[in-house]
Amino acid sequence: MKRSLYFAVSILAFGCGEPEVTTEVPPLEVNVVEIQSQDVSLEKDFVAQIYGKVDIPIRARAEGYLEGIHFEEGRMVRKGDLLYTVDSDPFQEGVNVAQSQLASAKVNLTQAENDLARYEPLAAMNAISQKDYDAAVARRDAALAMVDAAEAQLSFEGIQLSYTQIKAPITGLIGKTEAKVGEFVGRDPNPVILNTVSLIDSVRVEFALSENDYLQLFREYQLEERRADKQKPLKLILSDGVEFDQVGYVDFINRQIDATSGTILIQSTFANPNGLIRPGQFARVRAPMKEVKAGKLVPQRAVSEFQGRFFVFKVGEENEIVQQSITILGPYRDYFLISEGLQEGDQVVLEALQKVAAGQKIQPVVVPFESKFSE
Template sequence: MKNSRILFLALCLIAASCSSKKETEKADSHEVINPIVKDTSYSSEYVAEIQSVKYVEVRSKVKGYIENIYVDEGQSVTEGQLLFTLNFLEFEKELQKANAAYKNAVADLKAAEVELANVKLLVEKNIVSKSELDVIKAKADALTASVEEAKAHKEQAALYLSFAQIKAPYNGIINRIPNKVGSLIAEGDMLTSISDNREIFAYFNLSEIDYLNYISSVEKKTKTVSLKLANNALYGYEGKIEMIESEFDQSTGNIAFRARFPNPDAILKHGSNGKVVVNKQLKNALLIPQKSTFEIQDKIYVFVVNQDGVLKQRNIIPKMRFPDFYAVESGLSKDDKILFEGAENAKDGNKIQPLPVDLATAMSLSSKD
C-alpha cells in the first residue's frame, strides 16, 4: 500500500513537471504582423547621354590657309561674331574679275539696246527689213542673258569670299580648335565646335515593359525626372520628359526617351554621362518587411501563423524590392498573419504565442533602435 502511494506521488510530480514545461513552451511569444496595403513610390535609374540643346561643328566651306583666329577655346561668343579668316586674296581677285565681266556685259547690252532702237526707226521708215530687226532683238536677248550670267558669277565670287570669313552661327561656347594659324584647311574640315549649354538634353532608353508601365501611368508627375551625375550626386534642377521615339531598337528591344534640363550654372557639358531618375507610383502594393522573410535556394519564404499559433512555411513571389520592404505579387493576402522577426531561427510546425503588432509602429521602433 505504501509503495502504491509513493508511485502515485511520483506520477503526480512527473505530470506536474510536464504541465509546467508545456506552459513554459506556450509562454514563448513572438510578434506577428499583417501585410499592409498602400500606395508607394519608387524610382528607377537609366543611363543617360547628355547633349547640348544646340551643338554644331563649324567647318570650312572652301579650301585655304588659316590666316587669323580671333577666339580661344572655352570662350563665349555671340551670334555673327568673327571666329576665323582664311587667306582670301584669291577670292578677292575672282570677285574683281567677276565684277569686270559683269560691267562689260552691261555695257554690251546697252550698246545693243541703242542699236535696237535705231533699227526700229529705220524699219518704221522702210529703210531696213523687219528681219534685220529680229536679228538685233535676238542679239539683245543674248546679251541680257550674258548680263544675268555675269551677275550670277559676281554673286558667287562674293559668296566664296564670304566663306573665307567664318562667323558664329549662334551664342555659345567655343570648344577645341584643332588647327592653328597657317594650317591648310580643305573644304569640309572642322575648325571648331560651338555648344549652347543653357539647356541640355538627356537621352535614355527604356525596355518595352518599362515603357508600357510608364505610358499606362496616370500620374502627371512621372513626366518630371531627376538627374544623377557621374559622381552619384543629384543634379540641382529637375527636368521633364518631352519626347519618346516612334519605334523600338530591334537590336536591344529598347525605346529612346529625351528629357530637357535647365543648366543655368553650366555644370552639364555636351558629351557627358549620368543617370535619369524616373519616379513612379505603385498602387495598392502589398508590403511586408524584408526581415520577415528568408531564402531557400533563391526562393523567398515567410512563416504564416494559423489560428492555433502554428508556423507554416510559405513561398511568396515579390513584385518589387525596396530598401526595407518587399511588394508581394502573390503568396500572401492582407489578412494573413506572418512572423515579424526571427524567421531564420523558426521551424515549420513550431507553435508560438502570437503577439499582434502594428507593422508601421513596429518598423518605426525598429528604425529608432
C-alpha cells in the same frame, strides 16, 4: 584521526549551508522598426547620354588654309561672332574676275542698246530691213542676259568669299577647336567640322528602354497621360551619384524598336539654368515604372538573403524572434517594397542581425528608420 574526522564534518556542514543564488540574464535589447504602408512609385534607372538643347557643328565650307581663330575655347559666343578665317585670296580673285566679266557685259549691253536706239527710228521709216532691226533687238537681249549671268556669277563668287569668314550660327557655348592656324581645312581627311556650338540653357537626355520596360511604361501611363501636364517627372542622377536639382519630361519616343539591341530610344529635356550639365556627360535617368497603393516597405538593411530567398527577423509573441520569409516586388530608394510576409505594424529587427536567431527572446526597442533619401 579525530582531527581529520572533525575537518571533514566541518566541510560537509559548510557545503550544506544556504542555497547558491543564480542571476537571470535579461533579454538582449535590439533596435526594431515597425512596418508602415504608403503609396509608392517604383523607379528604375537607365543609362543616358547628354546633349545640348541645340548642338551646331561649325563646318569649313571653303577649302583653304586656316588664317585665324577669333574666340576663346570653352566660352560663350554670340550669334554672328567671327570664329574662323580661311585664306581668302583665291576667292577674292574669283570675285575680281567676276567683276571684270560683269563690267564687260555691261559695256556690251550699252553698245547693243545704243545700236538698237539708232535702228528704231530707221525701222519706223522703213529705212532698214526688218531683219536688221530684229538682229539689233536680239543683240540687246543677249547682252542683257550676259549682264544677268555676270551678276549671278559675281554673287556666287561673293558667297564663296563669304565662306572664308566663319561666324557663330547661334549664341551658345563653343568647344575645343579641331583645327589650328595653318592647317588646310574644308576637305576630307582634313578638318571639315572645326568646332561645335551648343545651347545649354536646357539639355537633351537620351536613353534606351527595353521592349518590356517600354510596354510596362506605356500601360502604366496610358495615352492620355503622355501630355506634358500629366507626365510623371524624370530624375537625373549624375556620375557622382548626386541627384540633379531639376526634373525632366519625355518629349520624344522613337518610332520603332531597334532590331539589333531590342530597345527604343527615348528623349527627355531637363532645364539647366546654371550650366552645370555639359554635352557628352553620361548620367542615369530615374523613371517611375509603377504606382503601388498602400505598399509595405522594409529597410533594405533589415533583409537577409539565402539561396535566392529573402527573409527578416520578426518580433513574434512574447518578443520571440521569428524568421519570416518575404516576397519582394522591387527596390525603392533604400527600402524593399514587399507583397507578402509582413503586415502593417509588424516589428522587424533593424540592426544586430548576426546576434539574433529564431526562437530567441529579445527586448525590442522601436526606432525610426532614417532614410538617406530626402522625401
